[in-house]
Amino acid sequence: xxxxALENITYVYGERTPFEIKALDDVSLTxxxxxxxxxxxxxxxxxxTLVQLLNGLERPTSGRVLLDGKxxxxxxxxxxxxxxxxxxxxxxxxxxxxEETIRADIAFGPKNMGLSEEEINHRVKEATEFVGxxxxxxxxSPFDLSGGQKRRAAIAGVMAMRPEILVLDxxxxxxxxxGRDIILKGIRDxxxxxxSTVIIVSHSMEDMATYCDDIIVMSHGxxxxxxxxxxxxxxxxxxxxxxxxxPQITRLALLLEERGIPLPHGIYTVDAALDALRxxxx
Amino acid sequence: MKNIALGQYYPAESPIHRLDARMKVILxxxxxxxxxxxxxxxxxxxxxxxxILLILISRIPLxxxxxxxxxxxxIMLFTAVINLFFTKGEVLLFSWWKLQIYREGxxxxxxxxxxxxVLILGTSLFLTYxxxxxxxxxxxxxxxxxxxIFHAPIHEFAMMMTIALxxxxxxxxxxSKIMNAQKARGVDFSEGGxxxxxxxxxxxxxxxxxxxxxxxxxxxxxxxxxxxxGGKGRTKMTIPRLHVRDFVALFLMVAFGAxxxxxxxxxxxxxx
Amino acid sequence: MAEILIHAKELWxxxxxxxxxxxxxxxxxxxxxxxxxVxxxxxxxxxxxTFAKLLNxxxxxxxxxxxxxxxxxxxxxxxxxxxxxxxxxxxMVFQNPDxxxxxxxxxxxxxxxxxxxxxxxxxxxxxxDDALATVGMSDYAxxEPHRLSGGQKQRVAIAxxxxxxxxxxxxDESTAMLDPAGRREVIETFEKLNRExxxxxxxxxxxxxxxxxxxxxxxxxxxxxxxxxxxxxxFADPxxxxxxxxxxPQCTSLIHALRAEGVALEGEPIxxxxxxxxxxxxxxxxxxx
Numbered sequence: 001x002x003x004x005a006l007e008n009i010t011y012v013y014g015e016r017t018p019f020e021i022k023a024l025d026d027v028s029l030t031x032x033x034x035x036x037x038x039x040x041x042x043x044x045x046x047x048x049t050l051v052q053l054l055n056g057l058e059r060p061t062s063g064r065v066l067l068d069g070k071x072x073x074x075x076x077x078x079x080x081x082x083x084x085x086x087x088x089x090x091x092x093x094x095x096x097x098x099e100e101t102i103r104a105d106i107a108f109g110p111k112n113m114g115l116s117e118e119e120i121n122h123r124v125k126e127a128t129e130f131v132g133x134x135x136x137x138x139x140x141s142p143f144d145l146s147g148g149q150k151r152r153a154a155i156a157g158v159m160a161m162r163p164e165i166l167v168l169d170x171x172x173x174x175x176x177x178x179g180r181d182i183i184l185k186g187i188r189d190x191x192x193x194x195x196s197t198v199i200i201v202s203h204s205m206e207d208m209a210t211y212c213d214d215i216i217v218m219s220h221g222x223x224x225x226x227x228x229x230x231x232x233x234x235x236x237x238x239x240x241x242x243x244x245x246x247p248q249i250t251r252l253a254l255l256l257e258e259r260g261i262p263l264p265h266g267i268y269t270v271d272a273a274l275d276a277l278r279x280x281x282x
Numbered sequence: 283m284k285n286i287a288l289g290q291y292y293p294a295e296s297p298i299h300r301l302d303a304r305m306k307v308i309l310x311x312x313x314x315x316x317x318x319x320x321x322x323x324x325x326x327x328x329x330x331x332x333x334i335l336l337i338l339i340s341r342i343p344l345x346x347x348x349x350x351x352x353x354x355x356x357i358m359l360f361t362a363v364i365n366l367f368f369t370k371g372e373v374l375l376f377s378w379w380k381l382q383i384y385r386e387g388x389x390x391x392x393x394x395x396x397x398x399x400v401l402i403l404g405t406s407l408f409l410t411y412x413x414x415x416x417x418x419x420x421x422x423x424x425x426x427x428x429x430x431i432f433h434a435p436i437h438e439f440a441m442m443m444t445i446a447l448x449x450x451x452x453x454x455x456x457x458s459k460i461m462n463a464q465k466a467r468g469v470d471f472s473e474g475g476x477x478x479x480x481x482x483x484x485x486x487x488x489x490x491x492x493x494x495x496x497x498x499x500x501x502x503x504x505x506x507x508x509x510x511x512g513g514k515g516r517t518k519m520t521i522p523r524l525h526v527r528d529f530v531a532l533f534l535m536v537a538f539g540a541x542x543x544x545x546x547x548x549x550x551x552x553x554x
Numbered sequence: 555m556a557e558i559l560i561h562a563k564e565l566w567x568x569x570x571x572x573x574x575x576x577x578x579x580x581x582x583x584x585x586x587x588x589x590x591x592v593x594x595x596x597x598x599x600x601x602x603x604t605f606a607k608l609l610n611x612x613x614x615x616x617x618x619x620x621x622x623x624x625x626x627x628x629x630x631x632x633x634x635x636x637x638x639x640x641x642x643x644x645x646m647v648f649q650n651p652d653x654x655x656x657x658x659x660x661x662x663x664x665x666x667x668x669x670x671x672x673x674x675x676x677x678x679x680x681x682x683d684d685a686l687a688t689v690g691m692s693d694y695a696x697x698e699p700h701r702l703s704g705g706q707k708q709r710v711a712i713a714x715x716x717x718x719x720x721x722x723x724x725x726d727e728s729t730a731m732l733d734p735a736g737r738r739e740v741i742e743t744f745e746k747l748n749r750e751x752x753x754x755x756x757x758x759x760x761x762x763x764x765x766x767x768x769x770x771x772x773x774x775x776x777x778x779x780x781x782x783x784x785x786x787x788x789f790a791d792p793x794x795x796x797x798x799x800x801x802x803p804q805c806t807s808l809i810h811a812l813r814a815e816g817v818a819l820e821g822e823p824i825x826x827x828x829x830x831x832x833x834x835x836x837x838x839x840x841x842x843x
Contacts, residue, residue: 043703043733057462080470088466095456096463098488108485112468143492148598157467174649174730176597176760178799203733206804245734248763248826249804255830261837270807277808280837281817416658448658451700497653503612504654507646508714509638509670519665519678 087163437513705736
């Protein structure tokens with residue numbers, strides 16, 4: 001398994017042109033091995049750029065991306081190997097499906113890795129299970145699947161490469177609550193069962209509160225807050241300051257606190273709120 | 283990615299930018315005619331001067347202007363060489379083996395080069411550099427509209443152009459997204475021979491086609507829901523109006539053409 | 555009761571798959587009055603989008619009655635002109651903000667609708683300026699759509715409808731592809747249109763938070779109407795919504811959990827503010843009691 005770290009990363013778009021934009025500004029962070037880490041921030045906070053740096057799709061203007069302490073750009077010719085170790089699922093990944101069957105599409109990544117037929121079949125089966133896709137669908141064309149199923153197939157395509165670090169950009173965007181839960185649970189299971197690190201980029205604080213161990217909050221190209229879920233939600237007030245939506249239950253806790261009702265800090269689940277209120281009503 | 287330049291339009295405030303697009307199309311055509319009217323040294327000198335003047339008026343940096351000429355340097359050299367060696371004349375300047383260069387050959391080569399440069403500069407300065415692609419589309423639609431009586435699908439053509447212009451940036455952004463997604467699955471676009479490279483395009487092209495069809499379908503529905511029924515009965519928000527400046531420009535261009543014709547009569551030296 | 559704008563009775567619709575007819579809508583009956591702000595809530599595949607597409611003639615009903623703004627969409631002699639007339643009255647904003655803008659400049663796009671209607675030029679100019687001002691996009695009139703954010707693109711799409719002066723606007727999952735800021739922009743825009751101009755707003759969504767803001771919520775599940783009422787009535791039964799694959803506001807869950815443990819709480823709060831009020835009152839009462 002591998003540890004991922006960023007060291008003083010700066011990324012500038014359109015350098016030396018009138019359109020120059022600093023997307024990331026001296027960002028340093030470490031992603032805990034084996035954790036599910038959430039990255040949250042507004043559109044334009046730099047989180048999408050960050051994601052593309054993690055597996056070497058983009059090269060930082062300055063600073064280093066370290067995988068197990070080694071700069072991933074040490075040998076630029078071997079960047080492809082890094083992409084197999086750090087798997088990236090882009091936003092709306094269903095638009096990348098191209099093979100005739102779902103099975104062939106999920107097998108595409110493992111095939112590019114040069115794995116044996118047998119290993120590929122095994123990986124396809126395993127990945128299908130992770131995302132909860134019905135095996136009957138494997139021999140169907142991507143066009144015959146619903147939006148949610150396509151999304152799951154596309155994510156399975158990256159999981160089948162069994163990356164040590166799985167990065168997903170908005171994996172649940174546009175899905176309904178049921179579809180969202182299936183996908184996020186599958187992603188968490190992948191991390192647990194393979195011991196891989198999972199990084200989820202999302203706009204939804206409620207999803208973060210439910211599925212992530214650690215949270216990194218980005219704002220204006222910098223890390224604004226980071227730490228374990230409890231640590232980050234202990235600063236719930238700071239999150240609303242940069243205009244992020246905190247979970248509804250956290251808003252309620254903040255409101256009650258304002259009215260002088262004693263509640264512990266950092267409530268972000270209904271259960272935690274229930275525990276706190278239960279003792280007040282006794 | 284969001285900043286890709288559509289066409290070569292160079293935003294600036296200049297008298298040429300301000301002209302009506304339809305007039306600019308007409309001016310460009312007249313200017314091309316002028317380059318073909320030129321017959322002698324005086325005319326070509328006047329033509330070259332007029333081009334320099336146009337560059338100055340358009341306020342487009344010289345470097346940008348020269349970029350338009352770069353792609354045709356080869357054709358220019360080729361034409362020059364052909365003219366240099368194959369124009370027969372009276373004054374032989376140089377002869378070696380079968381190659382002979384006459385004084386007329388030199389004139390002719392220089393004339394042709396000037397003519398080609400001015401042709402490119404003229405169209406670039408009147409059209410691509412100073413007119414947005416959409417204004418150009420509208421202008422062409424408007425100028426061709428008399429052809430409607432022959433049932434030519436002018437409106438449909440213009441609508442197609444507009445939609446293409448609208449979606450070029452969207453699709454180019456999408457292409458780079460799909461490329462990144464497939465790179466993340468181990469596709470390498472720079473490795474291997476021609477066949478392998480061509481093969482690696484399949485995972486890009488199929489999703490791109492699929493998505494383009496989906497977009498086209500959704501756009502068609504959205505257009506119908508906004509009561510689009512083709513060009514019939516449609517009005518326009520902005521009806522372009524010709525201003526005094528447009529007629530002044532037209533007058534100057536016609537005067538220039540007349541000047542060229544006059545100079546042809548009083549020319550000396552080599553005449554084409 | 556105000557004038558009925560949308561009347562549906564026992565409405566059926568199905569699509570064809572492998573030569574079989576798969577019913578999507580299985581007997582929808584409802585009436586929506588002019589000026590209402592209604593959310594249609596349902597998971598993906600529940601039939602809510604199909605219903606929306608019937609309302610302005612993109613799809614055809616199979617059986618039942620459907621009358622929208624006086625146009626009988628179930629009539630066998632429905633003509634293209636009828637649908638054209640209907641679409642002037644009932645506008646629709648779609649899900650993907652990229653695939654509904656036609657022109658390369660924002661104001662040209664807003665003008666597209668009225669140009670199709672053959673409105674005189676000066677009048678189009680006035681309508682476009684007003685529409686852009688209403689959605690707060692006047693400063694972007696000369697911009698290229700592809701440089702705008704998702705929320706801004708949707709607001710331009712809304713302006714494009716306003717310029718056609720419809721009496722009803724349907725938002726077919728128009729916020730699904732947007733970030734939270736964009737979602738807020740779009741919702742605030744259509745709420746303003748409903749409030750200030752009396753435009754009937756129908757928003758199709760699977761976001762419970764969005765539905766909770768409407769005056770009336772209709773829950774569709776498996777092609778049928780599961781519930782129809784005010785948000786407070788709808789969220790009073792969390793179990794029913796969860797069974798239909800939907801979320802329940804966290805505050806609602808909390809109150810129901812507390813009640814299940816024997817805490818006496820009156821009312822059905824949806825927002826944190828309402829919930830805080832309720833809890834404070836209850837704690838206050840307990841202190842004095």
